[in-house]
């Protein structure tokens with residue numbers, strides 16, 4: 001499915017069906033056994049030129065398999081479930097809710113090396129709100145899968161839009177890609193910014209501007 005990439009400022013346009021279908025269901029593949037995963041790590045150790053039988057590396061395949069369970073734990077979690085519990089008693093609050101500077105670690109699907117960044121997620125409630133931590137959990141679940149930054153951005157926005165059904169969602173991600181700094185073109189310190197807007201945010205550039213202002217407000221340079 002195509003990622004939704006938007007540049008700033010956006011032209012107001014009609015809401016599209018893509019808004020609500022941008023989140024990906026979790027892939028279903030048959031997993032190999034832990035022994036097979038550990039054997040694959042031993043193969044990679046030999047591929048890089050080291051000796052998996054030397055003392056320091058003996059337990060490494062086991063550790064790597066365990067670490068992978070954690071850093072790719074997003075495949076075993078369901079972001080839709082996280083948004084299932086909502087609250088309506090908010091004293092009539094009907095304005096934007098922004099959770100900014102949500103730190104995340106992901107891995108790029110091209111090289112499987114880290115993407116390190118921050119997500120800013122806002123929504124305009126339509127009567128109901130969700131626990132703030134649940135938004136961060138959605139970020140975390142998608143980040144703990146192999147990603148492109150564009151897909152990560154679109155998946156977070158699409159899931160919140162389709163499950164919570166607010167008046168609009170805005171997601172901005174700023175991240176550094178280790179595949180661009182550790183290897184390849186070796187450009188340290190460059191940041192990639194992606195945004196996805198749905199409904200009210202997509203149709204109204206003033207809402208986008210408000211979102212950007214709030215994200216930048218109080219930020220230390």
Ligand SMILES: Nc1nc2c(ncn2[C@@H]2O[C@H](COP(=O)(O)OP(=O)(O)OP(=O)(O)O)[C@@H](O)[C@H]2O)c(=O)[nH]1
Pocket residue numbers: 108109110147148149150177179180183184185
């Ligand atoms: N659009 C996008 N590109 C990404 C992301 N993460 C990594 N990339 C890029 O994916 C591209 C993969 O390019 P390829 O030519 O297929 O692979 P490569 O030869 O390893 O590329 P180099 O990184 O240029 O050495 C590179 O330009 C990466 O910088 C991402 O989140 N979004």
Ligand SMILES: [Zn+2]
Pocket residue numbers: 108109110111112113177179180
């Ligand atoms: Zn990469």
